[in-house]
Amino acid sequence: MRTPLYETHQNLGAKIVDFGGWEMPLQYTSIIEEHLNTREKAGLFDVSHMGEITIKGYAAKDILNRLITHDLNLLPTKKIAYSFIMNENGGVVDDLLVYKINGDEFFLVVNASNTDKDYKWLKEKTAGISDVKVINQSKEYGQIAIQGPLAQTILQKLTGFNLSKIGFFAFDYIKVCDIDAIVSRTGYTGEDGFEIYCRQSHTKEIWNEIIIAGKNEGIKPVGLGARDTLRFESALPLYGHELSDNITPIEAGLKFFVNLQKEDFIGKDILKKQADKSTQKRLTGIELIDRGIPRDGYRVEKDGVDIGYITSGTYSPTFKKGLAMAMLSNSPDIIQPDSQVDVIIRDKKIKAKTVNLPFYKKKRRI
Amino acid sequence: MFIKFTQKHEWVKSEGKTAYIGISDFAQNALGDIVFVELPQTGAKLESGKAFGSVESVKAVSEIYAPVSGTVTEVNSELEDAPELLNADAYESWIVKIELDANSETELDSLMNEEEYGEFCKNES
Numbered sequence: 001m002r003t004p005l006y007e008t009h010q011n012l013g014a015k016i017v018d019f020g021g022w023e024m025p026l027q028y029t030s031i032i033e034e035h036l037n038t039r040e041k042a043g044l045f046d047v048s049h050m051g052e053i054t055i056k057g058y059a060a061k062d063i064l065n066r067l068i069t070h071d072l073n074l075l076p077t078k079k080i081a082y083s084f085i086m087n088e089n090g091g092v093v094d095d096l097l098v099y100k101i102n103g104d105e106f107f108l109v110v111n112a113s114n115t116d117k118d119y120k121w122l123k124e125k126t127a128g129i130s131d132v133k134v135i136n137q138s139k140e141y142g143q144i145a146i147q148g149p150l151a152q153t154i155l156q157k158l159t160g161f162n163l164s165k166i167g168f169f170a171f172d173y174i175k176v177c178d179i180d181a182i183v184s185r186t187g188y189t190g191e192d193g194f195e196i197y198c199r200q201s202h203t204k205e206i207w208n209e210i211i212i213a214g215k216n217e218g219i220k221p222v223g224l225g226a227r228d229t230l231r232f233e234s235a236l237p238l239y240g241h242e243l244s245d246n247i248t249p250i251e252a253g254l255k256f257f258v259n260l261q262k263e264d265f266i267g268k269d270i271l272k273k274q275a276d277k278s279t280q281k282r283l284t285g286i287e288l289i290d291r292g293i294p295r296d297g298y299r300v301e302k303d304g305v306d307i308g309y310i311t312s313g314t315y316s317p318t319f320k321k322g323l324a325m326a327m328l329s330n331s332p333d334i335i336q337p338d339s340q341v342d343v344i345i346r347d348k349k350i351k352a353k354t355v356n357l358p359f360y361k362k363k364r365r366i
Numbered sequence: 367m368f369i370k371f372t373q374k375h376e377w378v379k380s381e382g383k384t385a386y387i388g389i390s391d392f393a394q395n396a397l398g399d400i401v402f403v404e405l406p407q408t409g410a411k412l413e414s415g416k417a418f419g420s421v422e423s424v425k426a427v428s429e430i431y432a433p434v435s436g437t438v439t440e441v442n443s444e445l446e447d448a449p450e451l452l453n454a455d456a457y458e459s460w461i462v463k464i465e466l467d468a469n470s471e472t473e474l475d476s477l478m479n480e481e482e483y484g485e486f487c488k489n490e491s
Contacts, residue, residue: 015398031424032399225398225425291446293402293422315401315424322402346404346420 003048004142004203012221020113022049024224031225035317038189038230042148043222044210047188047195048203051115051138055122056105059131064106067125068098069249069271071262075100080169080184082257085118090248090270094118095239097186099171107182109143109195111239142203146210146219147193147230149362154214155194158206159183163194177209188227190234191362232312235285235325235358241296241311242283242325250274251327253283253357281308282330285355287323288343292350294324299344300352307334307341316359323359324352369457370433370474371483377457378433380474386460387412387433389421392487394456397423403445403452403461410438412464414473419461421452434473436464 001022009016014025025046027034037043055064065072070083077100085093094114099107110118115138122134146155156163161174163183171184182197198206211219222230228238237243242252249258250271260272288294294313299306313324324343328334334341337356342349367381375393379386394400402422412418412432419430440463445451451459478486 026425027398030399032401229424291402292404293427295427315422317424 001049003046004200005046005048005207008204008207009046009221014221014223017224019049019224022112024049025221027223027225028221031223031229032317034220034222034226035229037218037220038148038191038222038226039318040149041218041220042146042150042154042193042214043189043226044207044214044219045145045147045222045227046143046203046207047145048142048200049112050143051108051110051112051118051136052141052143052197053108053110053115053119053122054101054105054135054137055108055126055132056101056135057132058104059126059129060104060106060133063126063129063132064098065262066265067122068096069258069265069267070098071259072098072100072106073262074259077102078171080171080186082169084243084249084254084257085121086265086267086271087245088266089246090250090267090274091245092239092243092247092249093121093245095237095243097184099182099184114239140200141197142200142206144196144198144203144207144210145187145189145193146196146214147187147189147191147222148219149192150214150217150219151191151193154210154217154219155183155196157213158209166194177206179206181206188236189230190236190358190360191230226317228312229314229317232314232325233316233318233323233358233360238312242327247327248274248279251279251281251283279330281327282335283311283357284326284328284335285323285357285359286310286313286326286341286343286352287355288321289351289353291322292343292345293322294343294345294350294352298324300326300328301342301344301349302334302339310343318360325357328354369480370477371480371486372431372433372477373486374431376431376433378474378477379460380434380466380470383466384439385434385436385464385466385470387430387462387464388460389430389452389456390483390487391456392490393421393428394453397421397426397428399424400449400452403449405441405443405445406438406462408438408441412436412438412462414470421449430461433477434464434470435467436470437467438462439465
């Protein structure tokens with residue numbers, strides 16, 4: 001599959017890779033350069049592969065509320081919740097953003113590779129209920145993310161709407177380059193920035209206009225390579241790595257996004273038990289002391305005993321060293337920061353220590 | 367000194383019994399930003415076709431295979447602090463210097479010359 005920007009990426013000389021069936025740009029120039037440019041100035045991302053599903057109708061809110069960890073009764077209109085669609089075992093079907101359009105309509109933004117699974121799940125859970133409709137709109141929408149400290153300055157040039165009025169995890173219907181769009185202050189980089197949803201056919205025009213508008217500020221296109229290292233440094237979970245059908249949000253350290261006060265929802269019992277007592281495993285940060293790059297799936301040991309595995313690991317462009325997130329046994333002598341551990345890289349023990357997550361926090365906005 | 371290439375994108379420059387080994391420009395470009403090079407120890411025995419170290423980019427790990435057999439006499443320790451030198455100039459930045467084994471002549475003969483390697487890369491991309 002290709003996004004409406006496929007040709008644009010090719011013309012920019014991007015290295016194209018397969019990402020869950022999508023031909024996406026991995027990098028345009030260099031992952032490190034694109035990463036640092038987003039942290040220091042601004043980056044532009046094609047995220048049109050993401051899935052968009054609308055759920056609406058009189059019963060939509062109550063049904064959706066049974067499927068996810070956020071309490072939608074507490075979510076105001078034009079605000080967004082980060083949440084999880086749960087399975088019966090406390091595992092995660094998908095993590096998603098829920099945009100509240102109004103009391104009877106929600107716009108769900110889901111992982112590209114999970115879109116069909118989520119749509120099926122939602123259809124199944126709403127089967128036979130006439131008051132609710134689930135519509136997969138992924139093919140109708142293009143999505144662009146503009147991220148970085150200069151994101152607002154650049155995007156503001158293309159809209160008459162005062163962007164300061166869109167708060168963190170809020171959205172509005174505005175015009176960008178005179179094109180109707182949904183714009184939210186969200187992203188996957190740990191920086192300030194916006195995500196822009198528009199009709200597929202308008203995606204290219206908005207992309208090109210942002211590149212022109214941001215020229216002086218130094219905006220650059222960013223591929224999936226840097227998108228991953230940016231989200232990684234900010235410890236934002238990636239489905240299939242920190243979250244999966246077999247990892248609960250509590251184990252992934254995401255209790256903040258689970259409302260255990262709300263009445264019944266799928267998986268609640270297990271999450272409550274884990275929150276009250278403790279979990280067997282726990283997501284932890286790891287920093288290599290010896291040289292090397294920790295990678296997904298590498299085992300972690302303490303005093304020669306296997307204690308877990310790395311869920312995401314890479315060279316960090318910001319800190320210029322090997323960092324990892326790892327699912328480790330939840331015992332104090334392991335998950336306390338500064339615990340000595342070894343990462344097993346090609347049969348060698350590489351010295352490392354545990355650290356707090358996230359690795360990176362953006363500077364406060366002035 | 368002449369240069370030969372492997373199908374795994376290593377180069378070897380040899381003169382008499384001494385040879386330098388590195389990775390090709392095609393390899394560094396395919397890898398992207400190189401952020402770590404795992405070097406062997408001085409004195410390590412290299413066997414043609416066998417991995418003796420690795421280069422890692424932000425995204426991937428790639429093993430380095432010995433184009434010829436020999437014994438490591440020196441490693442380019444500059445690469446420990448500045449692995450990006452492999453991106454900057456793949457043919458100047460050697461990874462190991464070796465003393466060739468007696469049978470290395472035949473091994474060298476079986477490798478590609480510059481022109482053959484150029485053709486080989488065209489079919490790779």
